[in-house]
Amino acid sequence: MESPAKKLSRDLAKSVEAVCKHYLSNGRRSGNYWIVGDVNNNAGRSLFVRLKGPLCGRGARGRWMDGATDEHGDLLDLIRAREGFTSFRDTLDEARRFLRVQREMPTQRLNKNPSECDTIALARKIWAASQPIAGTKAEAYLRARKITAELNDRPLRYHPALIHREHPNSAPCRLPALVAAVTNHDGEITGIHRTFLDPARNAKADVSSPRRSLGFILGNGVRFGVSNDFAVVGEGIETVLSLKSVAPHLQMVAALSAAHLAAWEIPVGLRRLVIAADNDRAGRNAARKLAERAEAAGIDVEKIVSRGEDFNCDLRDSSPERLRHQLASLRAS
Known part of the structure; x- marks a missing residue:
């Protein structure tokens, strides 16, 4: 059976760009990546988050790395670092809160074309x-x-x-x-x-x-x-x-x-x-x-x-x- 953490990580990956816009609002999209300075949401180009790819495995969306600090991980790791949580339970609770808010938001423009070009x-x-x-x-x-x-x-x-x-x-x-x-x-x-x-x-x-x-x-x-x-x-x-x-x-x-x-x-x-x-x-x-x-x-x-x-x-x-x-x-x- 899939663990709660893995399920949350996959659910976050389905909304990876929304996660980035919320927690890393000072960044921007660049091709298939979200680029920002660091996990503290400072402006810059050191940290990148993958926006495209499978939900798990090699090249998965939501995987990130900071070239300046060598920090890396999935979107749960990103939320934990961004919010400064020391408890993994707090991280999971924050992820659930974010996903619940996303589901409850009215239909919004996602800036996506149904026939998104390659x-x-x-x-x-x-x-x-x-x-x-x-x-x-x-x-x-x-x-x-x-x-x-x-x-x-x-x-x-x-x-x-x-x-x-x-x-x-x-x-x-x-x-x-x-x-x-x-x-x-x-x-x-x-x-x-x-x-x-x-x-x-x-x-x-x-x-x-x-x-x-x-x-x-x-x-x-x-x-x-x-x-x-x-x-x-x-x-x-x-x-x-x-x-x-x-x-x-x-x-x-x-x-x-x-x-x-x-x-x-x-x-x-x-x-x-x-x-x-x-x-x-x-x-x-x-x-x-x-x-x-x-x-x-x-x-x-x-x-x-x-x-x-x-x-x-x-x-x-x-x-x-x-x-x-x-x-x-x-x-x-």
């Missing part, structure tokens, strides 16, 4: 509709950040007018965007990452969340080169392209956030991994978590940490030679 298919459609990056505002944006890496034949494109909404219910607008293909280890596009750009300047758009992902991102990444037995993996696209600017011979992957860096799927056959961490708590903790998994798999791991906020800050604030010196010892052999 986000991976939508991501691929946007990718196909985007154009080569050469000579576009997307290339100008990256060059303005002192990135000199070769961009042709890379997983980067440009879209002149992608739809952007500040919030799910806000009016849409169209903005130019740098579009990056997110792929798995087989090279299949599983999603995209969009950096919305200012129409008048070579800078990110002046919106609350200029970077957004779509599709299946967790475990995958934006790949610059083919990773066989060696790879450099970092967080953001600009960070990885900054490293690529001074070490074009190295194969690199952008995992797109600290939480995704911690959860990056290590490919079969990888023998050496260099983890390029942003210089903050979330970045260092994510690098440590990934390193522990890689080392447990018998992989030779090296961690490098940016001097500034990230490696693009290092590239912009100092000479490329200084960054090149930091990477001089790295070899793809």
Whole structure:
């Protein structure tokens, strides 16, 4: 017979987005995940909750992880951490209260389309509709950040007018965007990452969340080169392209956030991994978590940490030679 706790966890998972909106109201939906700073509902991007998937087992909806603290669990664990309960009975009572309130609420708009589109298919459609990056505002944006890496034949494109909404219910607008293909280890596009750009300047758009992902991102990444037995993996696209600017011979992957860096799927056959961490708590903790998994798999791991906020800050604030010196010892052999 199923335990009360397992049944409650499954029932919460059926309403996972409502749980997130209630307990983590300062977060937002990003593709198939709810993103927020931490279990205390601070703004940020360290903690992610899976919104799609089966009700139990591998990849289950409602599973969450904080890349900065290594905390993880199901929605019962989330409620316990958020409310500060020390008694598991109190956690179960709170979960029952929440579910009872949900059932008693009048019919409400759930912002769902009965024929909900496949986000991976939508991501691929946007990718196909985007154009080569050469000579576009997307290339100008990256060059303005002192990135000199070769961009042709890379997983980067440009879209002149992608739809952007500040919030799910806000009016849409169209903005130019740098579009990056997110792929798995087989090279299949599983999603995209969009950096919305200012129409008048070579800078990110002046919106609350200029970077957004779509599709299946967790475990995958934006790949610059083919990773066989060696790879450099970092967080953001600009960070990885900054490293690529001074070490074009190295194969690199952008995992797109600290939480995704911690959860990056290590490919079969990888023998050496260099983890390029942003210089903050979330970045260092994510690098440590990934390193522990890689080392447990018998992989030779090296961690490098940016001097500034990230490696693009290092590239912009100092000479490329200084960054090149930091990477001089790295070899793809």
